[in-house]
Amino acid sequence: MTAQYITLICIWIGITFIGIAAIGIIRMPDVYTRMSAVTKAVALGVGFILIGVVFHFNDTTVLIKATVIVVFLIFSLSVSAHVIGLAAYEDRTPLTDKTFRDELKEAEGKQEPPRTVEHPDTKSV
Amino acid sequence: MTDAIYDTTLVIAMVALMLIAGLVMVRLVMGPSIADRATAFDVFTTVVIGMISVFAIRTSNYRYFDVVLVMSFVVFLGTIGLSYYMRKNKDE
Numbered sequence: 001m002t003a004q005y006i007t008l009i010c011i012w013i014g015i016t017f018i019g020i021a022a023i024g025i026i027r028m029p030d031v032y033t034r035m036s037a038v039t040k041a042v043a044l045g046v047g048f049i050l051i052g053v054v055f056h057f058n059d060t061t062v063l064i065k066a067t068v069i070v071v072f073l074i075f076s077l078s079v080s081a082h083v084i085g086l087a088a089y090e091d092r093t094p095l096t097d098k099t100f101r102d103e104l105k106e107a108e109g110k111q112e113p114p115r116t117v118e119h120p121d122t123k124s125v
Numbered sequence: 126m127t128d129a130i131y132d133t134t135l136v137i138a139m140v141a142l143m144l145i146a147g148l149v150m151v152r153l154v155m156g157p158s159i160a161d162r163a164t165a166f167d168v169f170t171t172v173v174i175g176m177i178s179v180f181a182i183r184t185s186n187y188r189y190f191d192v193v194l195v196m197s198f199v200v201f202l203g204t205i206g207l208s209y210y211m212r213k214n215k216d217e
Contacts, residue, residue: 004131007182008131008134008135011135011138011179011182012138014175015138015141015142015145015175018142018145018171018172018175019141019145021168022145022148022149022168022172023148025148025149025152025164025165025168026148026151026152031158031160031161031164034152034161034164035160035164038164038168039164039167039168042168042171042172043171045175046171046174046175046178049175049178049179050178052178052182053178053181053182053190056182056185057185057187059187061187062187062190065190065191065193065194066190068194069174069193069194069197072197072198072201073171073174073197076197076200076201076204077167077171079201079205080167080201080204080205080208081164081167083204083205083208084160084163084164084204084207084208084211085160086208086212087160087208087211087212088158088159088160088211090211090212091158091159091160091211091214093158093160
């Protein structure tokens with residue numbers, strides 16, 4: 001009976017996290033901020049839901065599978081966010097107006113001689 | 126807690142996850158760039174993973190858990206493949 005309470009509490013904590021992530025993906029102004037807001041919250045939320053599943057079934061096989069899924073989700077969401085962010089930057093997806101520092105642009109600028117006029121393609125809109 | 130209350134709460138949880146999936150779908154349709162859509166689809170599939178987990182609890186059938194395992198592997202490959210072609214287009 002206690003396991004049912006723990007299951008429901010874990011599931012609702014997870015749904016709260018995923019809901020916050022969904023609000024973030026609607027409200028954030030930028031591709032990069034959206035990705036940063038979403039991936040961690042979703043991994044945490046699904047992790048809580050899977051903890052609830054483990055408490056419901058109370059079984060070793062389910063525990064092992066849930067551990068594999070949570071570890072793989074944490075890795076895969078981080079890696080895919082990184083790769084998509086890099087591809088979006090190389091695709092020149094515009095940054096938001098509130099960006100005050102673009103470190104990748106600064107690092108690329110140091111390898112080349114200093115430009116006096118900014119190239120129109122690299123200018124962030 | 127009776128089983129009826131437990132089952133009803135799980136149904137409400139599935140409905141909440143469905144509404145969240147609808148919110149993510151808004152970004153998937155609206156998204157100005159392709160990276161937005163890729164991120165939104167990633168999140169959408171993760172929400173579906175949560176829904177299948179809650180469904181596995183409702184039916185008390187742990188075999189649905191294998192679906193979750195396979196799904197979490199496949200989504201990763203899809204996202205990586207999409208970003209690979211995004212970067213390949215840029216070189217040409």
